[in-house]
Amino acid sequence: MLKKIFLTFFVACIVAIMAVNWQLKQYPLQTLSIEQSRLFLVQSGIGLKQLCQQWRINQLIESCFGLEVMAKLDPSLTDIKAGMYQLNPGTVLSNVQKINRGEVHLFSFTIIEGQTFYQVIDNLASLPFIQRSTYIYDKDKVQKALNFTGENIEGWLYPDTYFYTANDTDISLLKRASLKMQQALKEAWQQRQADLPYQSAYEALIMASIIEKETGIAEERPLIASVFINRLRKKMRLQTDPTVIYGLGDDYKGDIKRSHLRQPTPYNTYVIKGLPPTPIANPSQKAIEAALDPLQSDYYYFVAKGDGSHQFSKTLDAHNAAVRRYQLKK
Template sequence: MRIKLLITVTLLILALTSAAVWQFKQLPLQRISIEQPRLFLVQSGIGLKKLCQQWQTIALVDSCLGLEILAKLDPSLTDLKAGMYQLRPGTVLENVRRINQGDAHLFSFTIIEGQTLYQIIDKIAAAPYLSVPNFIFELDELEAALNFTGDHLEGWLYPETYYYRANETAISLLKRASSKMKTYLQQAWERRAENLPYANAYEALIMASIIEKETGIASERPLIASVFINRLNKKMRLQTDPTVIYGLGEAFDGDIKRSHLKQLTPFNTYMINGLPPTPIASPSAAAIDAALNPLQSDYYYFVAKGDGSHQFSKTLSEHNAAVRKYQLKK
């Protein structure tokens, strides 16, 4: 009888021990109750227990006991880094370790080639979790905050996708963009072709912005550049619509008219000689390369075909025929 009782007690202890061991092994496998990634703000100074209680309140976890046990076994888990994190489907432990390691969520902001300065600033002002100063639309104050010493910030923001963490300042992001443009332009200027009609790298940046706005098909950039270079060398006016549109500013309603071509602004290249005073957009690296290493051609004119490409012409009579074919037939 005693032997039976001893065996029974022993089996019971083994069962309980096995159950406890199984439960312990399951602690790291406890899953967080989300099906899609979601953002979660970890506040400065928060402890692991408080964090878990917050998750419990919003039904991300059922219990904090397992996490508390794991923290006692690995005290480093309690060292949490403040920030905005993306909680992901998986285990509670995986998400805690991400916070423990400071792997905060990266937001993205893209400057698109051909965007104007104010289009970029409008996007900056609406970017999520980016700290935007009140003076963002005040150009003088913005340039001062960026330590910008050029004539005008237009054109100096390099088109690319930039990543930032929650509460990074817009000024910090824009500094990265302007620094990258400055670096790229200087490098491109050093490998430029000979005998270009630019007094300095800034004039090349202005030209690149015009090329960018005129280009519908990327492969045409060097050929479009050759047209403008040929016209400058011949002392011909550039006569390019995007500069007119830029000069009109908010008055432009999307439909360029003949009257606009006769409206004098510093950017109307139908009425001024040479280049406009500033870039008219942020040019891509490819547009800068085209401005500084254009194709050699005998073209002085081009007209849009309506499919994104252009018809290039050597003479005015050829150009007028192309205009009749592709523009006046509409």
């Protein structure tokens, strides 16, 4: 009788060992119960057991037994790093190992060429999983937070895509964009053409912002730049609509009128001589390069042709004819 009991116990142990062994072999193939990628926040101080329990509560995994046994064999699995992670359809093990490596999810934020400071802030304010500053729409306070030494932050945010992790701050993104613009302008200024009519790199940045707003065709930028350079050298007013629009601010309703061209503002280049006091947008790298390395031309005028491109003219008579053809359709 005792022998029979012992034999039964021995067989039961063998079966249990085989079952555990089979489960361990199968566990690396066990997948998370998700059909598409999803974000999951791993809180600071959490351990592997707590993480697995959270997954089980959220019905991402049926049992934690296999994972706990695997962790006994591979202690590195217990090294859980806090952060926001993107869980992917795949094995439980591969997702845990991603957390072990600290491969937190990266969110993206893009500053688009030609956006103004407040347009950038509008986009920044809508970003997910970012710490928002209460003063983000106060330009003076933002400049102070950035340690910005210039008079106006407009134009100083480099258009690019920036990546951030959950709980990064909005100011940290703006600081990266500002530093990148400062570096880009410094390098371009050092390689500028000789005898350009700028007193400083800042004036070149102002010009680049105007070029950026005048054309969306990259190939036209150096030629647009040549027109404005020629006009500056001749002491002619720039007479560019984007500066007028910027100066109007909220009063601009999408349609520029003749009265707007006569309305005095610091940015109305139909009224003022030379450049406006600040940039009117954040210029692209290509616009900066065009401002500092313009084409040589005899053009003093240009008019939009209606297809995104421009007709360039050397004389006022030729320009007026182009206006009649492309704007007035006469």
